[in-house]
Amino acid sequence: MRIRTKLSIEQDGVKLGAGRVRLLRLIDEHGSISAAARALGMSYKKAWDSIEQMNSFAVKPLVVRQSGGSGGGGTKLTDFAKELLQLYEETEQRLQKFISGTSETSSLNLSSRNKIKVHIKKIKVKVEEVVVHGMLGEQKLKAIITHQALQELNLKEKDEVLFIFKAGAVSPKGGNTLEGRLVEKMGEQEIKVEVEGEVLHIRGKFKLKGFMIHFSIDPRQIIIAKETK
Structure with missing residues (x-):
């Protein structure tokens, strides 16, 4: 692969x-x-x-x-x-x-990056950008990419792709929101959270409702990767 x-x-x-x-x-x-x-x-x-x-x-x-x-x-x-x-x-x-999976901690800390499998449901082509709407389990998530990225990756509806984003690309409020369950507090502002079976590392100050947490991901900071055989 x-x-x-x-x-x-x-x-x-x-x-x-x-x-x-x-x-x-x-x-x-x-x-x-x-x-x-x-x-x-x-x-x-x-x-x-x-x-x-x-x-x-x-x-x-x-x-x-x-x-x-x-x-x-x-x-x-x-x-x-x-x-x-x-x-x-x-x-x-x-x-x-x-x-x-060969990155070294000194060059790219795995705990600061997340990659999740997303199924593309809709691709909306705008004048200056392309909005890729996907599903992570039962939750909606979108990424904003360029027209060139759309062509080079040959993205289509129903494709399974990877959304990759940094731990710091999230915030407590905003659109593009996911709901997850707290897994572990790793520091004052860094936590592990489980979303639809995926364990993510996020950074920031978030309010918990029991063990549940909501957080927003900046769609422009999501990199899309596509598996090819």
């Missing part, structure tokens, strides 16, 4: 997914947007529009033009863009270690 994931990160206003990462890496390799576009099999306009969109939201430029030289100039990544690529690569490596 192999698990396929779509990783997307947001840092300093920039959203980076696998497609944008490939584009930036190829620009860095070839020193040219047009050469990077050809390597990806996309039009120059599409590549340029993607760069322009990233630059418009970023706190600093990701690419800069170079003029002169024997090659007539070109395009290079800024140090800011290289830092973002490094962040993406490190996050991707840690995620794969976690999914394969």
Whole structure:
């Protein structure tokens, strides 16, 4: 069994997914947007529009033009863009270690991450994002992903997928709420809770009703992984 994931990160206003990462890496390799576009099999306009969109939201430029030289100039990544690529690569490596069960405590503490099996009931495609509605047993849960993630993971209704989220991605109030039973208090603000047979680690201050607890998960902090045979 192999698990396929779509990783997307947001840092300093920039959203980076696998497609944008490939584009930036190829620009860095070839020193040219047009050469990077050809390597990806996309039009120059599409590549340029993607760069322009990233630059418009970023706190600093990701690419800069170079003029002169024997090659007539070109395009290079800024140090800011290289830092973002490094962040993406490190996050991707840690995620794969976690999914394969080989992560070390120093790189990714298993107690700070949760993975639960969810059955997709509905996929709602919006202009800027995709909302994936799923069921964990009898409880509803949703994740918000990009259009690119939807295509790359080939998500469909009735698929069984993994929702992965950090212990700190939860809060006492809000939407996207689950109900669970207290299993163990691990510290002042960290507890184990059982939800539909899954034991999760969550962090925060929560009110208990007997042994029952309600908590909300930020849908934008959920990573979706899909098993492929």
